[in-house]
Structure formats: structure tokens, C-alpha cells
Amino acid sequence: MKFSALKKEIKNLRIQGAKEIAIACLEFFRYYCNKHGFDKKFEKYAEELENLRPTAVVLHNCLEILRREKTLETIEELLEMLKNSGEKIAKHGSKLIQKRATAMTYCHSSEALAVIKRAWNEGKIEKVYVAETRPKMQGVKTSKELAKYGIETVLITDNARGVFIKECDLVIVGSDAMREEGNVNKIGTFTLGVLAKEFKKPFYVVGNTLKIDYRKKFVIEERPKAEVLRTRLKNLEVRNPAFDVTPWKYITKIITEKGIFTSKKILDLISNPKFIYYEL
Secondary structure, three states: OOHHHHHHHHHOOOOOOHHHHHHHHHHHHHHHHHHHOOOHHHHHHHHHHHHHOOOOOHHHHHHHHHHHOOOHHHHHHHHHHHHHHHHHHHHHHHOOOOOOEEEEEEOOOHHHHHHHHHHHHOOOEEEEEEEOOOOOOHHHHHHHHHHHHOOEEEEEOHHHHHHHHHHOOEEEEOOOEEEOOEEEEEOOHHHHHHHHHHOOOOEEEEOOHHHEOOOOOOOOOEOOHHHOOOOOOOOOOOOOEOEEEEOHHHOOEEEEOOEEEOHHHHHHHHOOOHHHHOOO
16 A cells, blocks of 8 residues: 555544554555665655544554664564454453343444454353444444344444443453543543443453553544534634544553453553563
């Protein structure tokens, strides 16, 4: 894929999800650096791609590792880690789910879906509620994927989550970045975390350890206003943040490719950047 096409695919959300964005960019750099090496354009392209979706941290961490070890082998190692993390995450995450459980999920997370699918294969998941996830409706994509997989799936509106969470045994969501402040994920995840705590439902976050975020500067990406309202009206301001932060106190466990972590364990890792950069 050409650089301009890759940028467009990411900007327009045809490539979405922190892990998927990183994989697409690494595959581009594998092709580019194999032909041109790590020249001046490598850094230019890296910076431009990183700025497209500034909240998600996986690409940032991959590029930081790649800047330290500028080799094609490093790219291959990162790609292997990301592509294989889903299976490992699913294996760990399924152990947390009891038999015949009903789950609720949100947005579209390949890693959260990996856990749900494995648990269903093992007879532990009976039904999944999926909130639509406005304004881009990523939850609709999730509901179709689960239904095609054979799982009994119920698509609900975002503001119906408080009604149907009473019928659920657990909530499972993805992650775009794990920070000291909490888990960064699709806007609306924070309120789902509050709901889960109110109704005493386990709230599981799923994400590989390249989502641990050491950045001092942190920006919540705001998407185009037209995604919410195309009409422009005087005295009407439209805000469209793509992400929010769920404080760790609302999160029961974090499911990673390295095992099941507590919030305290994640906070300990955040204080030790070497965990990511030198322990692939």
C-alpha cells in the first residue's frame, strides 16, 4: 500500500483499532525500509502516521522500539508479537469467564472479540449484548461479526446499556492506551465502567502490553463535527471526542498476552518503561 493510501485508510477509520493501525503501519515500513532503508523519509512518514490517531499508543511504542533498533528484524519481531497476541490473550481471558455467561461489550476490539470467541467455543459464553457505539457505529460491526461466528448476539442502543446490563454477568472491552489515569478506550467506555460498578458486574479490559502508555503528553483525539451533525447552526457547538479514560478503580482485571493483571500491576509497569522497550 502506498503511503498516501495508508494515511487515508487510517484517517477515514477503514483501518481502526490501536493494534490494527500499528500492524498496517509496520507492514508499510517493512516494504519501504526493505527498498530504501531507514532514510530521512522513514522518520517523516513515522511522524505523520503517529499524528493521525494521537490517542492510541501501540504505534508510538512500536516506533520508539524501531528508532532504537532500526532493522527489518525488529519490524518482524513487532509484527509477530502483535499478530500472535490475540491467541495468547484469548487463552488467558477465557479462564476468567464462568460457564453459560452473558457478556456486554462495546465498540470493536479484535482482542476483546478473541476472548469472547474462545469463551464461546469452550461453552462459557451464551449471549453477548453489544452497544451500537455512536457516532461511527463500530458496535454494529462487532455485532455482525459475533452473529456470523454463531454467537447469540443482541445489538442495543448506547443509552440502553443501563437497562440490559442487569441481564449480563460481565463486561469486556478493549483498550487504546493504558495510562496512569486509567484505561483509554472509545468514548462511552467510562460510563459503562460506572454502570458495571453500580450493578456489581466484573469489568474486564483487554489489551496487549504495547498499549501501556509512558507518554507525558496525552491528547484525546476529537473527530470531525460532521460525524455528529452535518448542519451548521449559529450558537450551536459540536464536540466529538473519540476516546475517554476509565479510572482503574472501575476495572476488575486487565487481560494481556502475558497474563491476567491487576490495576496495581499495570501501574507498576507504567513506572518501568524498560518492560516494553526491552522485553518484547
